[in-house]
Amino acid sequence: xxxxxxxxxxxxxxxxxxxxxxxxxxxxxxxxxxxxxxxxxxxxxxxxxxxxxxxxxxxxxxxxxxxxxxxxxxxxxxxxxxxxxxxxxxxxxxxxxxxxxxxxxxxxxxxxxxxxxxxxxxxxxxxxxxxxxxxxxxxxxxxxxxxxxxxxxxxxxxxxxxxxxxxxxxxxxxxxxxxxxxxxxxxxxxxxxxxxxxxxxxxxxxxxxxxxxxxxxxxxxxxxxxxxxxxxxxxxxxxxxxxxxxxxxxxxxxxxxxxxxxxxxxxxxxxxxxxxxxxxxxxxxxxxxxxxxxxxxxxxxxxxxxxxxxxxxxxxxxxxxxxxxxxxxxxxxxxxxxxxxxx
Amino acid sequence: xxxxxxxxxxxxxxxxxxxxxxxxxxxxxxxxxxxxxxxxxxxxxxxxxxxxxxxxxxxxxxxxxxxxxxxxxxxxxxxxxxxxxxxxxxxxxxxxxxxxxxxxxxxxxxxxxxxxxxxxxxxxxxxxxxxxxxxxxxxxxxxxxxxxxxxxxxxxxxxxxxxxxxxxxxxxxxxxxxxxxxxxxxxxxxxxxxxxxxxxxxxxxxxxxxxxxxxxxxxxxxxxxxxxxxxxxxxxxxxxxxxxxxxxxxxxxxxxxxxxxx
Ligand SMILES: Nc1ncnc2c1ncn2[C@@H]1O[C@H](COP(=O)(O)OP(=O)(O)OP(=O)(O)O)[C@@H](O)[C@H]1O
Ligand SMILES: [Mg+2]
Numbered sequence: 001x002x003x004x005x006x007x008x009x010x011x012x013x014x015x016x017x018x019x020x021x022x023x024x025x026x027x028x029x030x031x032x033x034x035x036x037x038x039x040x041x042x043x044x045x046x047x048x049x050x051x052x053x054x055x056x057x058x059x060x061x062x063x064x065x066x067x068x069x070x071x072x073x074x075x076x077x078x079x080x081x082x083x084x085x086x087x088x089x090x091x092x093x094x095x096x097x098x099x100x101x102x103x104x105x106x107x108x109x110x111x112x113x114x115x116x117x118x119x120x121x122x123x124x125x126x127x128x129x130x131x132x133x134x135x136x137x138x139x140x141x142x143x144x145x146x147x148x149x150x151x152x153x154x155x156x157x158x159x160x161x162x163x164x165x166x167x168x169x170x171x172x173x174x175x176x177x178x179x180x181x182x183x184x185x186x187x188x189x190x191x192x193x194x195x196x197x198x199x200x201x202x203x204x205x206x207x208x209x210x211x212x213x214x215x216x217x218x219x220x221x222x223x224x225x226x227x228x229x230x231x232x233x234x235x236x237x238x239x240x241x242x243x244x245x246x247x248x249x250x251x252x253x254x255x256x257x258x259x260x261x262x263x264x265x266x267x268x269x270x271x272x273x274x275x276x277x278x279x280x281x282x283x284x285x286x287x288x289x290x291x292x293x294x295x296x297x298x299x300x301x302x303x304x305x306x307x308x309x310x311x312x313x314x315x316x317x318x319x320x321x322x323x324x325x326x327x328x329x330x331x332x333x334x335x336x337x338x339x340x341x342x343x
Numbered sequence: 344x345x346x347x348x349x350x351x352x353x354x355x356x357x358x359x360x361x362x363x364x365x366x367x368x369x370x371x372x373x374x375x376x377x378x379x380x381x382x383x384x385x386x387x388x389x390x391x392x393x394x395x396x397x398x399x400x401x402x403x404x405x406x407x408x409x410x411x412x413x414x415x416x417x418x419x420x421x422x423x424x425x426x427x428x429x430x431x432x433x434x435x436x437x438x439x440x441x442x443x444x445x446x447x448x449x450x451x452x453x454x455x456x457x458x459x460x461x462x463x464x465x466x467x468x469x470x471x472x473x474x475x476x477x478x479x480x481x482x483x484x485x486x487x488x489x490x491x492x493x494x495x496x497x498x499x500x501x502x503x504x505x506x507x508x509x510x511x512x513x514x515x516x517x518x519x520x521x522x523x524x525x526x527x528x529x530x531x532x533x534x535x536x537x538x539x540x541x542x543x544x545x546x547x548x549x550x551x552x553x554x555x556x557x558x559x560x561x562x563x564x565x566x567x568x569x570x571x572x573x574x575x576x577x578x579x580x581x582x583x584x585x586x587x588x589x590x591x592x593x594x595x596x597x598x599x600x601x602x603x604x605x
Binding site: 050072078080082086087088099100103147148151 | 521527
């Protein structure tokens with residue numbers, strides 16, 4: 001299903017502008033992630049698509065050419081996975097998964113067959129008749145997904161579906177979820193504040209900040225060509241290089257760094273993996289901490305910029321704490337972005 | 344020394360129990376003896392119990408009838424009220440909850456007087472059992488509302504309902520499929536409380552009753568006032584047999600609801 005949002009905004013009673021007017025188009029079968037820090041309006045946007053929140057006047061929500069703006073959540077034929085799963089404690093796993101089908105008044109045998117089908121897909125065989133309270137967190141998460149998918153919704157909406165799980169399980173289920181969503185072939189919108197989750201699951205990521213979509217694109221596009229400093233910081237943890245720009249040179253406390261071109265009034269950022277330890281490099285810095293992470297070292301450096309810089313170093317040995325080192329950064333690895341854009 | 348410090352609380356407890364139980368046992372025995380003044384030596388009999396059932400069966404049935412009617416009314420009013428309060432937490436709900444609970448703070452007598460003042464002149468209503476029912480509903484409704492509300496407040500009702508709505512369930516379906524089943528422990532505890540209180544209620548009912556409409560406790564007072572002691576005592580026995588199992592069930596249901604809430 002294609003989903004078109006036009007001029008969708010939300011002001012809560014009391015005046016909180018949770019979402020500024022936003023347009024968004026999602027193609028059939030596409031998985032889009034809404035990524036952003038806490039309070040930026042991700043859930044609000046998702047809940048308006050679901051019909052759980054009413055957008056401000058002037059908004060238009062279209063599912064496959066059908067205007068659903070005024071439709072209630074019950075009639076929109078969406079599937080929703082909640083952060084807390086919202087499984088019904090008074091029903092078994094089977095009861096939960098079959099509930100949406102029961103609402104569609106399907107014949108008993110068909111409900112049975114379709115519930116079994118989803119149970120198999122979500123690897124819940126053997127748990128069908130359990131009580132919800134007798135399931136682990138990961139199993140509950142899969143029941144929530146199965147319940148949302150059983151009625152074959154037009155679009156699947158997921159609000160931080162993995163955040164209630166512990167870290168190890170989360171990264172495992174992340175890949176599973178990505179696979180399942182692709183198998184279902186469903187159009188899905190997925191809210192998260194974890195960039196790794198967004199990049200692992202989504203075809204396109206909408207990075208949100210302060211009630212607006214700062215940039216939308218494939219994970220790769222966002223990483224390589226962030227539109228703003230915020231996006232660069234949020235996707236790939238870019239660090240600002242704070243110094244004075246003169247023509248095509250950046251004067252840092254630790255030395256002068258060549259830029260790919262004149263960059264007046266811009267902000268310069270760099271990612272940890274692009275900082276090289278290089279005896280011929282133009283910048284000096286002091287090693288503050290060294291952490292061995294197996295495949296590489298994580299080195300915190302002071303003196304090069306006003307704030308600490310993190311470098312990832314993948315040699316066989318690393319400099320010692322307190323040592324002075326020289327750094328180089330390839331000009332094309334620098335992210336040069338307009339300054340003073342909040343979002 | 345140690346055994347003494349353990350023994351003293353035990354003795355105190357036993358004394359307190361005896362203090363409470365002896366009059367009850369005495370009363371029950373009085374209802375079963377042939378002649379109370381001659382004591383147990385006069386022999387045991389069920390004559391007085393039979394007499395009570397014969398004389399006061401109307402009161403017993405009326406009490407059960409009113410209790411059941413009261414239960415139906417408090418269910419119909421109380422469960423949706425508790426649901427509305429749980430769904431809209433806030434100052435207004437707080438105030439409303441206190442308002443519903445107001446009859447608890449007012450003596451039954453005052454409540455009865457207010458009802459008499461307001462409706463006493465409506466002859467048909469004044470002399471009907473529904474007049475007593477209104478009093479009982481006013482008195483027991485807060486117990487139903489609070490019991491259901493405390494269970495509903497402990498579950499994330501809003502999200503559960505949003506989940507059901509996203510699956511296509513309208514408001515009525517959500518109420519009966521999600522709200523009621525999850526509130527069931529609270530509803531059960533509330534229901535037993537309502538029935539127990541209604542059957543045992545005296546203050547208010549005594550003010551509202553007419554000679555033709557006596558409930559179980561009003562009949563009890565009547566029997567002590569106008570019957571021989573053995574009959575009144577047998578009445579106490581009948582009363583116990585009815586109310587004690589209810590009380591025990593109520594305790595059990597409340598404990599269960601508590602357990603589900605935490
Ligand atoms: N019902 C509400 N009434 C008033 N303000 C609200 C309401 N719901 C959300 N907000 C506000 O709207 C803003 C956006 O909220 P939203 O829940 O969409 O954020 P989010 O991006 O999902 O954050 P999180 O990652 O913490 O879930 C926040 O400032 C929040 O306080
Ligand atoms: Mg949220």
